Amino acid sequence: MSKTTAQPGPRDRTKAAVSRSAVVGAIFLMATSAIGPGFITQTATFTAQMGAAFAFAILVSILIDLAIQLNIWRMITSSGKRAAQLASSAVPYSGVLLSVLIVVGGLAFNIGNIAGGGLGLNALLGIDPKLGGLITGVLAIGVFLFKRAGKVVDAVVLVLGLGMIVLTCIVAFVSQPPVGDALRQSFVPDSISFATVTTIVVGTVGGYITYSGAHRYLDSGRTGPENAPAVMRSALSGILVTSIMRYVLFLAVLGVVASGVALDLESQVANPAGQAFAAVLGDAGIRIFGAIFWAAALSSVIGAAYTSATFLSAFSKKLGGGWPLQLATVCFIVISLAVYLVVGTAPATLLVFVGGFNGLILPIGLTIFMYIGWFKPRLLRTDAYPKWLLIIGTAATVLTWYMAVQSVGPIFAMIGIGA
Template sequence: MGTLVTDSQQSTEATSAEKAKAFAKSRRGPILGAIFLMATSAIGPGFITQTATFTATLGAAFAFAILVSILIDLAVQMNIWRMITVSGKRAGDLANSAVPFSGHVLAVLIVIGGLAFNIGNIAGGGLGLNALLGMDAKIGGLVTGLLAICIFLFKRAGRVVDVVVMVLGVGMIVMTIVVAIVSNPPIGDAFRQTFVPDELNFATITTIVGGTVGGYITYAGAHRYLESGLTGPEHVKDVHRASFQGILVTGVMRYVLFLAILGVVASGVVLDVSGQGANPAGAAFAAVLGDAGFRIFGFIFWAAAITSVIGAAYTSATFLSVFSKTLKGGWPLQLATVAFIVVSLVVYLLIGTAPAALLVFVGGFNGLILPIGLTIFMYIGWFRQKDVLGGYRYPVWLLVIGTLATALTWYMGAVSVGPIFAFLTA
């Protein structure tokens, strides 16, 4: 009898282990999707344009801004991912549970910033297809928007999003590395100025931080991770690992893109960063590999654009759930995402292609939004752990670096608000 019980227990344990393994495997897609959704959202056409613009004007000194953006990214994302997944709530709902209606205010800011960014993303898609295929930029923007809409009309849109952002994300990184190698940048000077820059510009840092972690980008990966089902304090280690991997992917892409363009600038090529038709990133890639380089730029720019359209629309739509619980998930959320893309597309078709200055400005604007959300989350971490996070004992070291990042973003926003809005008149 004892043997029979033992065999039964072993069989039950084996079955449980198999189920756990199968569950973990089924969650791998959403987790990888969350990592790449955060990464590709952070590397949109606005960021590529910003990198080309600032590298052309600052040279190797821009490396310091990238370093600061990565450090702030670490402090921000590790805190945001952990709080959202421990609580099992989206950012707007979590904010409301701590400070009534603060989630509604945050949602309005995110949606406004996301809409502005998405207009630029769709315009970037048009510019990318124009460089890649010679397609009219306006038609290219229309095609990009329609493709993004089609993705969210699939019944299992989440799986399609995961595959699209992963494939295009890897393609962007590989192609940019190739261009960076060929451009032969002054790596020694870039490394030195990563830590000791010859020139320091807070407006530049605020803009690049806003373009890579501000606005909707702050919450894109964490909101997608919630759909993996691996939430609660027991999954903190997995969340920490995933958020770090996402930051690593974005950090590598940022620095490699900077090196690719720095090689061009250091060789004496002057990139046009002014005027309505300026395309400094495209000019940089063309200077390295000629027509082939311009077409590679087209693919990278288009891939960055459509993945950012997906990220901006999805994340902005998830914030709308603070106004209506029917938008928590499923078809209502997918249709809200489609509606967000449709509005962005219509506005784009009405106003035309966004100039480089608008893409740079939107990044700065999202940088100004960033400290508002961070302040709410730091308040939760310091003072509302017991009721809002279910008594989870939050790591003090994580709160300290999060608070330092929040203070830094407030300071940078205060000293940069004027120069950022000046981009609109550039």
């Protein structure tokens, strides 16, 4: 008698599709969260100041990102727990502390992301920035009102991420940057600015961004140590997408700077990235900048709201997933949008304060996770966590503590300490 192999039924195929969607969503959620309006502005500013030497700062940020994300993705998915729950399992109440820091920081930066959406639509369509911010916030809310919000999030961040890469590649090609010089200075820079490296790392890895991809990956159901190889491949894919966007954006602006165009970095209405795109393609460049800036803002609003909401499960298990988590995410965006509409944007002092917070969140969280890897691997459902990951993760933790000392300076200055 011949044996027949059972074919997957409709339910199995649906689960597989949801799982694949969550994996792709995790990759692009991490990538688009790291490429927000702030990063675009910082890249244009630092490239105008440092030229090709800024390539070194980008490379260092990518290497630190690699050490951090490989560990965070591996630990969270191996344990099958979100970051706050895993942290509290190792150090009581540490997850609550981490959650408070991330929710406060994510809320403040989401106000800035919505403001960035307003500026993007202003450049793209010429509409009032406040109306543009409202449209951005409402669209982000709409994403989480769908019954299957997870799949919608995955599709939106995928389209926005690919759109940003394609449009930026067009500008980079037209601007004709000195690629050879940029490549050389990625490894042997003419000058090194550790302040710049600190700013880029904190802005693209710190806060909620550290956990966005890993938390979304949990929804795929592919958890446990047995899925570690697939997790590592996905994390590497996310870092690759992020790295491509970082370098392409840098090259687009570098081409303009290298041609002799001086970007305005001093005035209150300075928009170095918009100026660079306009210098390459004129009015079309402004429109392309608007599209990229808006896509970066909308994807960052989605990423910040979703990831911050997942940390609320530290206070209530009901918020661990499903419709309660979607409602919490919607409330998060509504609060951010309401503050933006009243204030106009995130107050500069608030952004500086939360920027310092982001610098603190990163090493605090990493220290807890490195402690788990070294001393409590059983929480990761294994007897021994890979030593090479612990070594690069510990090195990154030491570096981020140094960066934290640099980033808390503005906080102390704001509250009158050490001024």
